[in-house]
Amino acid sequence: MAQNSSLRAVGWARSLPLSSGVKAARDWTRAHLADLGWEGGAPDLVDSVVLAVSELVTNAHSHAHSTAQLILTWDEECLHVTVHDASSRLPERHAVSDTALGGRGLFLVDALADRWQARRCPRGKDVTACFQPPRTAPPS
Structure with a gap:
C-alpha cells in the first residue's frame, strides 16, 4: 500500500421502523446525495439510488416484517447502499x-x-448495492 494512501469514507445510518414508510427513506437518501453534490452532477444516478433504496426498504418491511436499517457509505469510488433487516x-x-x-x-x-x-x-x-458515479474527464 502506498505511504500516502488512506481510505476516505463518509457514511450515514438510519433506522426505519415499519411505521415510518418508505418515503422517509427516499427523502433521507436524496438529502445525503445532495450533500455529496450528486443532485446537480448526476441527477439520473440520484434517481436510480433513490429507487433502489425504495425497493430494498420495501422488501425489508414487506418480506422480513422488520425494521430496516439503512446505511449509506461513500468511499470516493462507490456509494454502498445497505439495508439490513x-x-x-x-x-x-x-x-x-x-x-x-x-x-x-x-x-x-x-x-x-x-x-x-x-x-x-x-x-x-444485509443487502448491499453499489453505485459508481460517472467519471469526469481529466482536465486537458
Whole structure:
C-alpha cells in the first residue's frame, strides 16, 4: 500500500421502523446525495439510488416484517447502499407475470446498481448495492 494512501469514507445510518414508510427513506437518501453534490452532477444516478433504496426498504418491511436499517457509505469510488433487516432469508428473484403489481424489486436493483449482493448476518441479513458515479474527464 502506498505511504500516502488512506481510505476516505463518509457514511450515514438510519433506522426505519415499519411505521415510518418508505418515503422517509427516499427523502433521507436524496438529502445525503445532495450533500455529496450528486443532485446537480448526476441527477439520473440520484434517481436510480433513490429507487433502489425504495425497493430494498420495501422488501425489508414487506418480506422480513422488520425494521430496516439503512446505511449509506461513500468511499470516493462507490456509494454502498445497505439495508439490513431481521430475517436471515436471502432475497430471491421470481418469475413475475406482466399483470402482477409487485415482485420486480430485485430486478430493478440489479438493473440500476453496478453490483449488489446479499449476505446473512448474526441477526438477519444485509443487502448491499453499489453505485459508481460517472467519471469526469481529466482536465486537458
